Amino acid sequence: MIREFTGRVCVVTGAGSGIGRALADQLAAHGARLALADVDPDGLRETALRVARSGAKDVHTEVLDVADRAAVLGWADATAERFGGVDLVVNNAGVALTAGVEEMSWDDFEWLMGINFWGVAYGTKAFLPHLRRSGEGHLVNISSVFGLFGVPSQSAYCAAKYAVRGFTESVRQEMRLSGSGVGVTTVHPGGIRTNIVRNSRAAAGHDRDEVVALHDSVSRTSAEHAARVILRGVRRGRTRVFVGADATAIDVGSRLLGSVFEPLVRVVSKRSGSNRLTPTASPEGYSTPVTGG
Numbered sequence: 001m002i003r004e005f006t007g008r009v010c011v012v013t014g015a016g017s018g019i020g021r022a023l024a025d026q027l028a029a030h031g032a033r034l035a036l037a038d039v040d041p042d043g044l045r046e047t048a049l050r051v052a053r054s055g056a057k058d059v060h061t062e063v064l065d066v067a068d069r070a071a072v073l074g075w076a077d078a079t080a081e082r083f084g085g086v087d088l089v090v091n092n093a094g095v096a097l098t099a100g101v102e103e104m105s106w107d108d109f110e111w112l113m114g115i116n117f118w119g120v121a122y123g124t125k126a127f128l129p130h131l132r133r134s135g136e137g138h139l140v141n142i143s144s145v146f147g148l149f150g151v152p153s154q155s156a157y158c159a160a161k162y163a164v165r166g167f168t169e170s171v172r173q174e175m176r177l178s179g180s181g182v183g184v185t186t187v188h189p190g191g192i193r194t195n196i197v198r199n200s201r202a203a204a205g206h207d208r209d210e211v212v213a214l215h216d217s218v219s220r221t222s223a224e225h226a227a228r229v230i231l232r233g234v235r236r237g238r239t240r241v242f243v244g245a246d247a248t249a250i251d252v253g254s255r256l257l258g259s260v261f262e263p264l265v266r267v268v269s270k271r272s273g274s275n276r277l278t279p280t281a282s283p284e285g286y287s288t289p290v291t292g293g
């Protein structure tokens, strides 16, 4: 188990913004050695400048699309070689999509699954051999509260985040059964104030500005706080980490209320106006704005 990050080789995907950037900042402040990746070169450059200002000395950045399997596999091996090993991997890169299942294009569906599910699977398989060799390696995969319950207009996002949850829980069992020494943590953030919805895709008929405003208004947790909670979870060897009071309430509520939870979500959504299902003039079908999570 990783007790402190000083001198550890820590890998973060999606490090050019939001939770990934906050993780990079805090790991740098702890004296970690950093391998940071993002598909956005400008965001990644800005993060590199920030961690350098925090005194990070051993930092490598890579412009990388996590949906590109060959690129991820190559980056993992190159990272292990460059640093002489890998201790912590956070598969964090992610995107959002607002679309009812009937109107959602296959292209958008596959784009989201490529990043939010396959990106995590590639990152996991590519780095596991290196984490095993660490002796105290740790894998963190970012799911969501949308990996705990289904949400209208978020079928692709929920599918990916449920898949990340199931995949990561299975990996954890395998790592324990094989005595690998690799810790595995699944993270379920609630609403975090980041750029995720601003950078998202939405099907025709959805007002993205409205979705952004809604996400900003319900997201109570900062990316910095999310990163602190995640790193504390790693140090304590937690198997699951819930970020924010909303995430904890959803986890407990969904388990305690059982079958009552789903209709309750519909009632609450209707009252708040957040998940409304209203027919639009658009030929694509129905407009269902909802926050990313």
Ligand SMILES: NC(=O)c1ccc[n+]([C@@H]2O[C@H](COP(=O)([O-])OP(=O)(O)OC[C@H]3O[C@@H](n4cnc5c(N)ncnc54)[C@H](O)[C@@H]3O)[C@@H](O)[C@H]2O)c1
Residues within 6 Å of the ligand: 013, 014, 015, 016, 017, 018, 019, 020, 037, 038, 039, 040, 043, 064, 065, 066, 067, 092, 093, 094, 095, 115, 142, 143, 144, 145, 188, 189, 190, 191, 192, 193, 194, 195, 196, 197, 199, 219, 223, 292, 293
């Ligand atoms: N913000 C929330 O409310 C929230 C809630 C639950 C879970 N999450 C999850 O947290 C993770 C981080 O998201 P965030 O909120 O910090 O969003 P963000 O948009 O601020 O940051 C995501 C980063 O991922 C990068 N990225 C996107 N596609 C990529 C690709 N193909 N390859 C490499 N990098 C790519 C983006 O460029 C960006 O820098 C995501 O997995 C997201 O699903 C976020």
